[in-house]
Amino acid sequence: MLTNRQTIRIEWGDCDPAGIVYFPRYFEFFDACTRALFERAGLFKRDMLKTYGIAGIPVVDMKARFMIPSRFGDDVVVESTVSKWGKSSFVVRHQLMKGDGMAMAIECFETRVWVAHPNGDAEKFETRAIPEEVKNKFGGH
Amino acid sequence: MLTNRQTIRIEWGDCDPAGIVYFPRYFEFFDACTRALFERAGLFKRDMLKTYGIAGIPVVDMKARFMIPSRFGDDVVVESTVSKWGKSSFVVRHQLMKGDGMAMAIECFETRVWVAHPNGDAEKFETRAIPEEVKNKFGGH
């Protein structure tokens, strides 16, 4: 399965008064990592939305365990892969690792759905089947 | 059990190009709702950190289901309560509701720990037992 590996520098503005990452920032990182994983599969988000006529791939379920905190100035590595494909949904697993031993600091599973605007109504969303050619770009399933 | 009810206006800047809330923003809302729940229990965060000599109450586990999206201009309601007390950890349940029927749009469980800096070392964190008087302020357990 295709895996993307991304290095992220923790910025001053990502951290809270305790000096560690304010946890919602991690979900911004993971969202960018999912984008990068798709790009590695040849799917540039802006083009993908047009090509497949979808409105986005919103998150419908999120599970995360935070084991080791990170501080500003840290460089962390996030490995991301699609761990499961459904008909119109998929799960991305992110593992944030850090330090010399690349200890796992965070594990996150985000479930996303493939959605379009029904009848072009920009205020509504409905799920669609994920094209097989999209799944195939990630190396089989 | 003590419950806090908070109304939140969804701002333009909370939303993404699909016009709906960018999901990490919800975790910022929930963090503020936990703060507000503690305040309702008489625990103002800045004072609480000093009184109990702790560094914070960081999140160690997060589970969330996103059922209905919200758009800029929406007013949503979040109900928050401590659903479980452990020795040095606790779980806060947030339910984000919206619309005339107050449909549940998001359900979130965040597990937090009571941590201090061991020997005053600002770069380390270790869990401490949550004082009974803190738990009691939330109405028994």
Added chain:
Amino acid sequence: MLTNRQTIRIEWGDCDPAGIVYFPRYFEFFDACTRALFERAGLFKRDMLKTYGIAGIPVVDMKARFMIPSRFGDDVVVESTVSKWGKSSFVVRHQLMKGDGMAMAIECFETRVWVAHPNGDAEKFETRAIPEEVKNKFGGH
């Protein structure tokens, strides 16, 4: 001139490792205050975009002076007013005040433009004349 007065609680997540507000957060506050000022004038953003066929009121110029820092747990007050109307642009002045004496902590001038998508092309923006009826809702100019 119409003025909006908004109280804002500084949240833990708004603050940086120095314990004070991370300055980009102030611009999020001010953006919400401009939204609230328009609402006080009877212009609810979601409806306004549709009624006048515009894509938004993006910021084209920003000037801010930060005089007194704020910390998590502080309650600050922001007073916002349109200080100048142009043909297709306008300036909003925000004054963030705090403490018993309501000392001015930040003064900010944001210039915004009234823009639409030319020929419905969602990727382009062009300025439009601001309708007189919009300006009139703010109490003359």
Added chain:
Amino acid sequence: MLTNRQTIRIEWGDCDPAGIVYFPRYFEFFDACTRALFERAGLFKRDMLKTYGIAGIPVVDMKARFMIPSRFGDDVVVESTVSKWGKSSFVVRHQLMKGDGMAMAIECFETRVWVAHPNGDAEKFETRAIPEEVKNKFGGH
């Protein structure tokens, strides 16, 4: 004068319902660019705070002109340099450029001050003279 050049990918979550960058995000980018400029000068923020006994380099004045919007998926380049050194303050100029012709999309001047906690009181800040050796690392002034 030392200049830092940074490429930034505009993420989905940086953009608003109009599909363009929500302007406070630019100030987060610029803050990270100032950090990167200091690092290029050999000043890693975490170490710098300790070495010089300072609490941070907060922004006290900000001026920005936004000329061309950016959209998710865009790669932009930010060039940053210290344009002026004062006794205890300095100005960083950021130029955000984009497209084949590297057109200037945003120009920003941020004034920062060198501050410490007087007598170790973490709730107070006072300016200090910037050491000459710090200024010298940026290539004379």
